[in-house]
Amino acid sequence: MKIKTIKRITQSFIFVLICLAFWYLRYPLSDWFNPVYFFQLSPLAAAASFFLKPVILISAGLIIFTFIFGRVFCGWICPYGTIMDAISFFLKFFRKYKENYPKPLKSKYFLLAVLIILSFFGFQLIYLFEPVTVFARAFYFTLYSLKNNLLTDLFYKLMSADPGAVVEGIYSVFKSSIIENRHVVFNNSLITFIFFALPLFFVFFKRRFWCRYICPLGTCLAAVAKFSLLKRNSGICSSGCSGCVSQCRMNAIKKDNSYVPQECIVCGECIDIPCGKKSKFTFSFPFKIQSEKNAYGAGVTRKDFILWSAAAVTLFFSKKIFAKEQRNVIRPPGSLEEDLFKQKCIRCGNCIKVCVTNGLQPVLFETGLDGVWTPKLDANTGYCEYECVLCGEVCPTQAIEKLSESLKKETKIGIAKIQKDICVPWRDGLECLVCEEHCPVASKAIKLQKITVNGNEIQAPYIEEELCVGCSICENKCPASNNNKKGILIEPI
């Protein structure tokens, strides 16, 4: 079997596995089949979380793996890379990719440096480019919700028409295994998808455009892979047919058949090509570096340095300008302080996906320039389930702390305010008390008082602010609304 075929099968298998793990990230949570570990693989997640113990342990595993085998993660595991390979596989029927060894760009190293430096100075932008989270967000916010909603609608239509035992059988198997029993809606899902799809367009030009020129995770691994034990050994080939040069999707083989190990993603396709002297991957001594010092051309020039530092400084100050000092959205329970939260959150979307009520939503610019895709609790779509601590359990960087159930019940995320101009008892003198009924606090944070409106003596709700935890179920269930404003409103604290 060709290595290419083995690689494709492995890639598809891992891709399906990842998608399943993402799909089944929901209540009840599986202990082992959990994508959290997958996010913790990335050394960038370790940097973002200030080297949190579990993250650093798992990402160190990836670094050691890369040190031995090279960038196998990029070539065989990364879901974003798999998608690109799949697209270029189909495009191959229409067009021929020909590589003629342009020099690899060193800009990605600068990008990585800027990202990490900014991250340490409190401006997290790693999530913009981290391929695993880019894919995860698109999967959660767009693909998952779209597929679920379409399937739900399809079955709604089918089942309304009494389709018979077969469809009903399929439905009863699908119900709450493949489809949720409801519509799942995420804000800004289209923007998230465009952000995910944009780099995929460049596959038209270069098969692994993203991995070559941008990907910070790949760059991170490249720095390690330079010394990797597994190295391509081209043997004594000097025929100059450059078949492998034009095959290599990463430009890791130069025209003279020498080799740039940090660019190689070990896809193995250069072994497959019909060549008289077959090139091989073998274990070789680590520090015997071939003469590829000038793989990227000159080192750090003054121009580069000025350009990228200017970019970093501009970004940093633009964050300062557009920053929101106060927390102006309701964060999940257990969230760190606002600044630290935005720094540590890698925007993987786990908490948003796992939320049982669909209450957590990604924000766009509501919380400032540095808060894109962070979670907020949106009472229009859901509420915070009182006994549920899932969001803390699935956070890979502990931006949302793991809370025990009893601690979570005391964690305040907001405070309810009754809007007396909308609330039905206060405004119309009609008894309602839906909020009081739903209030999960054991001794009720919403209490009742007797008031007289229009001559009727009725019971009306008021808030016991000390008890209110801000779970938003009252706002979510409130039947009174005026211009999308409910009779009770949760304010963040």
Next chain:
Amino acid sequence: MIKKITKLLSQNYTRKSFLKIFAAALSAVLFSTLKTKKIFAAGTKKINPRPGRKISTNYDLVSVQGDNIPLMAKKLIDELGGIQKFVKKGDIVVVKPNMGWNRTPEYAANTNPELVAAVVKICLDAGAKRVNVFDNTCNEEKMCYKNSGVEQAAKKAGANVYFMDSFRYLSGNFPEGSSMDDYPVYADAVNCDCFINMPIAKTHGLAKLTFSIKNLMGVCGGNRSTMHWNIDKKLAEVLAFIKPDLNIIDGYRILTANGPRGGNLSDVKKMSTFIASTDAVLADAYATKHLFDMNPKDISHINFAAEKGLGNININSAKIKKIKI
């Protein structure tokens, strides 16, 4: 078309062609993610009120006190005249417990799972074809079904426990001028041979107390929050619509304050009582009097239902059997 695409894909790339492809793909994405029509509202199909069964029982109401839950359940139904009066061979039975809250059984927010399991078993032993157990929950359904313990217990007893499907809510054919308008009602709750209503006795902010009548809210869909406006009238109409054949009130543990959701173990009182009646109003009135020591006429939704002629609120005129085990 295919040739065109092939040409587009195989040509050399210029900025123009790239923009073309990009624009095409963007519009495709935009088109495909156009918001699908919200179809969770009730469909156009209407559903008629449940006819209900005329059942004459030995007593108007039976109340049983004890500690052995399966035995109490059996005794309860036997004293009414046996399960054969309610469940015929091959019947499809609905057991509607209250499992609307994400609370474990000891908090007395949901119907006792052992009682549900016992009743399910009795129905199946009587030859019921299928026993359906469901509830439209207030909290997240997966958590409610699991943490209330009802799902596990009823499934073990052989019941068909499932999450309610959005497409099975049909707008109810309520009488002209009804305050319910055309509220969606769950089809499975109406299209059944026997409906066993199994509430738990607890307090409620708006309705003061909640038993059998209020428990029927769990078969309604739509925006249930608005049902709380003029709740007395609406509940009476739902009761007339569903006409439960048997009401079994779980008074094993009752919630005496901070209902209906509870959360303090100190609010829970163990009464070890089950109450059964074919008359929901009578059962509620009896539970009001004997579990909470209140006057049934003070509970407006029970009083209203009695005034509408849906049942007997006068406990003294009813034939009542009390048992202690």
